[in-house]
Amino acid sequence: MTTPRFVGRPHWYTTFNPETLAATGTPLRWGVVATGNIAHTVTADLALLEDAVLQAVSSRSESSAAAFAAEFGFATCYYDGGPAGTGAPGYVQLVQDPTVDVVYIATPHAQHYDIAKAALEAGKHVLCEKALTITAAEARSLIVLAREKQLFLMEAVWARFVPGFQRALEIISSGEIGEVRWVRADLGFPAPLDDTARIWAPADGGGALLDISVYPLLWAWATLGKPATVSATGTLTALGVDSENTLTLGYESGAQAQLISYLTAHGPRVATVAGTAGYIETVGSVNNPKGLRISVGWNSERIEEFEYPGSGYTYQLREVTRCIQAGLSESSTMPLDDTLAIMELFDGARRQLGVSYPNDTRTDL
Ligand SMILES: NC(=O)c1ccc[n+]([C@@H]2O[C@H](COP(=O)([O-])OP(=O)(O)OC[C@H]3O[C@@H](n4cnc5c(N)ncnc54)[C@H](OP(=O)(O)O)[C@@H]3O)[C@@H](O)[C@H]2O)c1
Incomplete structure (x- = not known):
């Protein structure tokens, strides 16, 4: 008989745990890149986790970054060209922020590779929207980098966790x-x-x-x-x-x-x-x-x-949190x-x- 591939992994059941929102360790400080449709939905769920700190958001525009930060209570916002005055894109400033532990990337697919690479090179853990990249070659390159740096990387296929x-x-x-x-x-x-x-x-x-x-x-x-x-x-x-x-x-x-x-x-x-x-x-x-x-x-x-609470994204967010808190560099469910x-x-x-x-x-x- 065919055995489903994800069954038998111990944490598999924790994704079905109604305690998904409860803290599982040291709070993680999140940086969110982009302020579009899925960034809003996932950030609303992220705010439900007891051990999630909404640390920073970046956008291409100052007004979107500021509005998103105000809506969810982020401590800092970055935008292309400011506020640090470096002229750098907002996401570059965000990944350099030493108060950010993990970066959630919610731009269109075409930007995922460059932003995830910048985040990993800056020493940040990464949760990146699907599709992780546009090509397998790009995905392979990011995976090699994450493994070299022993940083957590996961494609945000939330449907695996619901x-x-x-x-x-x-x-x-x-x-x-x-x-x-x-x-x-x-x-x-x-x-x-x-x-x-x-x-x-x-x-x-x-x-x-x-x-x-x-x-x-x-x-x-x-x-x-x-x-x-x-x-x-x-x-x-x-x-x-x-x-x-x-x-x-x-x-x-x-x-x-x-x-x-x-x-x-x-x-x-x-x-x-x-x-x-x-x-x-x-x-x-x-x-x-x-x-x-x-x-x-x-x-x-x-x-x-x-x-379940929220829109259904808390399960993958708990998994990311649990893995990083446990020092794991990838999720065995994704x-x-x-x-x-x-x-x-x-x-x-x-x-x-x-x-x-x-x-x-x-x-x-
Ligand atoms: N997991 C899910 O359920 C789910 C659902 C929908 C989409 N997604 C995935 O999430 C990603 C975004 O989808 P979305 O529906 O949220 O799209 P969206 O509403 O268009 O938002 C994308 C955001 O990315 C930024 N952006 C847009 N073009 C950009 C560019 N050329 N360079 C850099 N940043 C740019 C913009 O934010 P700023 O203006 O703030 O820079 C924009 O608001 C896609 O990869 C998609 O597959 C996942």
Whole structure:
């Protein structure tokens, strides 16, 4: 029987612990880079952790940095060109701040590499939004640097830590649905086409693959592992980024997965994991299911539901905190080797789709 990959690791259950907000050690002083959509949502959850200190925020603009700092109560704010008068970008000033322990990067994908590199070189731990980078080569370079410096680095795939996902893995590992034979998952939303918006712009690593596919893929990766074959099909915009894609994965056992990501449609956003004895289906979105439908045989079905504080990001934030407090340089629930293997899978999928980015040709790694 297939064993889900994250099960059996001792801290796996702590992510499901209702005490997620309680301090687990010395408070960590956080620096947040960028003041956009996800920076707001994650910082609101970060503020719920008893051992999180909102130390500094950086933005390209003074007004955004100041407004964000005032909204959440950050001690310091930095912006491009000031306030230190160095003329340096805000993030460069933030990573040099000796009162910051860990940097959370919430810019578009295309800036992740440079900011994470600067933070690691300045001796900071890093939590970086997904996709960690645009290319596997960039991801490999950051991972080597973090390991050399023995600093914590993690891609912010929060969906690995949420209760609905962790509980699904627990059920699957118990054998209740038998051997996993196929996985089907979809995620997306209709986004108005705007070639200048970060999710569409080639220079920002736009497209459904880098923005969305990590979530449907998670369900196949956790239950079936790294696939033997990957077939990617999709539709490209006039500027050559994928507005939708389907990844079809094949496994040595004959098991299969079909994963659909889209910026074009209202879809069910559901993950289904089917085994020889039954299946699990998410109730609610694949990246943060509020419930699970567990169906065994022909006549047995139950729903399990989950409650959690904030927007669901506290679990990954607790994991980052716990790891750094314990002196660990990576999370075994979101290991760097998984990030790299998935970035390699995405590089290969992009070749099949015909999607290329300016970062593909960078020579400075
Ligand atoms: N984990 C999740 O659930 C989740 C959800 C959404 C997005 N994300 C990820 O988070 C990242 C940001 O997404 P978002 O939706 O928050 O985007 P967003 O709303 O556009 O915010 C990004 C912020 O980054 C800064 N920024 C924009 N362009 C920049 C550039 N060229 N150079 C440097 N900084 C720039 C801006 O902040 P300043 O003006 O303050 O500099 C901007 O507000 C993406 O990598 C995305 O994949 C994750």
